[in-house]
Amino acid sequence: MAEVTAQSIRSRVQHDWDRVVALLSQKVALHSVSAEGITGDHMKRSAQFVADELKKVGVDARVVQSSNPDGTPGAYEVVGTKMVDPSAPTVLLYAHHDVQPAPNNGQWESDPFTATQKDGRLYGRGVADDGGGIAIHSGALAALGEDLNVNIKVFIEGEEEMGSPSFIPFIEAHREEFASDVIIVADSGNWAWDVPSLTTSLRGNLDVDVSVKVLEHPVHSGQFGGPILDANTLAAMLIASMYDEQGDLAVPGVKADKPIGGLQRDLEETQVRADAGIVDSYRLAGTGSLAERMWTKPSASIIGFDAHPVEGSFNVIADTSRFRISLRTAPTQEPGEAQQALIDFLVSHAPFGAQVSVEPIDTGMGWAMDASSDAVQDAEAAMEEAFGVAPVNKGEGGSIPFIPELKRIFPDAQVLVTGPEDPQTNAHSPNESISLKGLEHNIVTEALLLDKLAQSK
Missing domain, CATH: 3.40.630.10 (Zn peptidases)
Structure with missing residues (x-):
C-alpha cells in the first residue's frame, strides 16, 4: 500500500x-x-x-x-x-x-x-x-x-x-x-x-399555536373601543412580553448555550446584514456575540398569524387572535422542557386577563x-x-x-x-x-x- x-x-x-x-x-x-x-x-x-x-x-x-x-x-x-x-x-x-x-x-x-x-x-x-x-x-x-x-x-x-x-x-x-x-x-x-x-x-426546534380570546363575538370599535383591546393587540402584547429591553428572549426555563467548543471567530455584522437583506435602520437585537445569538441562544419567530386582511377590513374589535411560534432552542436543551416553559409563560402572561390557550405542535432535539x-x-x-x-x-x-x-x-x-x-x-x-x-x-x-x-x- x-x-x-x-x-x-x-x-x-x-x-x-x-x-x-x-x-x-x-x-x-x-x-x-x-x-x-x-x-x-x-x-x-x-x-x-x-x-x-x-x-x-x-x-x-x-x-x-x-x-x-x-x-x-x-x-x-x-x-x-x-x-x-x-x-x-x-x-x-x-x-x-x-x-x-x-x-x-x-x-x-x-x-x-x-x-x-x-x-x-x-x-x-x-x-x-x-x-x-x-x-x-x-x-x-x-x-x-x-x-x-x-x-x-x-x-x-x-x-x-x-x-x-x-x-x-x-x-x-x-x-x-x-x-x-x-x-x-x-x-x-x-x-x-x-x-x-x-x-x-445545531439548535433544536419546537412549535406552538397560541390563541388569545377577549370577546365571545366581535363588537363595534366605536361603541366599545377603549376599555376593550382587540385580540390582535393583546396578542402583540403577549408576544412582546417574551423579550427584554435589549431584545433577548427572556422566558424562564428556556436556556441558552455558549458556542460549542469555544468561539474561534465571530460572524461579521456587515456580512450578516448583507446576506439577510436587513434594512439600514434596523439595530440587531440581543446581546453577546453574533455567533451565539445565531447558533446557541434561543430565538422565537412568529411564522403564522391569523387576522382579518387589510383589504375589506371594517370597524370591529377582533374577538380572537391566533398565531404560531417557532422556537429554536439551545443545542443542549431538551425541546420538550423548553416547550413546556414557553407554554407556562404565555398562559401566565395573558395581557389584561385575556384567555390564552396554547397547543403544543412538534419538537426536535x-x-x-x-x-x-x-x-x-x-x-x-x-x-x-x-x-x-x-x-x-x-x-x-x-x-x-x-x-x-x-x-x-x-x-x-x-x-x-x-x-x-x-x-x-x-x-x-x-x-x-x-x-x-x-x-x-x-x-x-x-x-x-x-x-x-x-x-x-
Whole structure:
C-alpha cells in the first residue's frame, strides 16, 4: 500500500476529477425534487444513479424503498457497504440525493437542472445540497482505493428536503446495517470555500399555536373601543412580553448555550446584514456575540398569524387572535422542557386577563459536537492538511433533528457534521453553486480523515 499524504491524495483526486464533475453534472440533470413525490419514478432513477456511482468506487450499494410510519411506501434510499477488515473501525457516510424545487421565477442565471461552470463554481439545483456530499464520499473512496483501512457503510437518503418522515423508522429497522463507530454527515458547509469548518452545533426546534380570546363575538370599535383591546393587540402584547429591553428572549426555563467548543471567530455584522437583506435602520437585537445569538441562544419567530386582511377590513374589535411560534432552542436543551416553559409563560402572561390557550405542535432535539473526541481531533487535523489553513469551526442556527436521533440509536458512535457548502452556495435559493476548488479540498479532507480514523483505532 502507498503512503497516504495530502499530496498523494490530491494527485489522485485531480486524476479522478473529470469523473467527479461528471457525477455532479449528471446528478443535477436528474431533477430529483422530492416535493414532486418521494415515490415517483424520478426519485427512483436518482437513487439508482447514486447506487451505480457508489458501485464504481467499490461500495456494494443498492436501492431500498422505505416505509412511512403509517405503513405507506416511503422514499427510495441508497444503502451499501465496503468491508475491508472485521477488526477495523466502521464509518457510516451520510448524504441525501433529493433536492429542493427550483421555481422558474426569472432569478436563475442558468437552467437550474443543467450544470453550468462559471468563475470556478458549478451551478445547478442540488449541486451542493447535497450532490456535493455524494461527490465528497465518492471522491474520497476513489482516492483511497486499496489504501482504505476502515469499513464503510453508506446511507444516501431520499427525503431530507421533505423532513425525513421515514428516516428513523428506516434506521431502526436496519440497526445492524448502520451500526458504526463514526458517522460523517456531509450536509453542512465551511466558513469559506478556502477555510474549512466542522459544524459544532445545531439548535433544536419546537412549535406552538397560541390563541388569545377577549370577546365571545366581535363588537363595534366605536361603541366599545377603549376599555376593550382587540385580540390582535393583546396578542402583540403577549408576544412582546417574551423579550427584554435589549431584545433577548427572556422566558424562564428556556436556556441558552455558549458556542460549542469555544468561539474561534465571530460572524461579521456587515456580512450578516448583507446576506439577510436587513434594512439600514434596523439595530440587531440581543446581546453577546453574533455567533451565539445565531447558533446557541434561543430565538422565537412568529411564522403564522391569523387576522382579518387589510383589504375589506371594517370597524370591529377582533374577538380572537391566533398565531404560531417557532422556537429554536439551545443545542443542549431538551425541546420538550423548553416547550413546556414557553407554554407556562404565555398562559401566565395573558395581557389584561385575556384567555390564552396554547397547543403544543412538534419538537426536535438540537445537537452539540463532542469537541474532545478523537474523531473531532482527526477531522480538524485532516482539514488543516487539505486546506492549508486551520479550521474555523462554526455552529448552525438551523436544526437537523435526525442527527440527535442517530446519537440516540447509536450512542457510542462519534458524529461529525461536514459538508460542501460555503457562504456563496445559495442552497435552497436561485443560483445554487459549489466551489470546485473547495470541493477538491473537501474530498482530500475526507480521504485523509478516513485514513486517520483507521490509524487512531
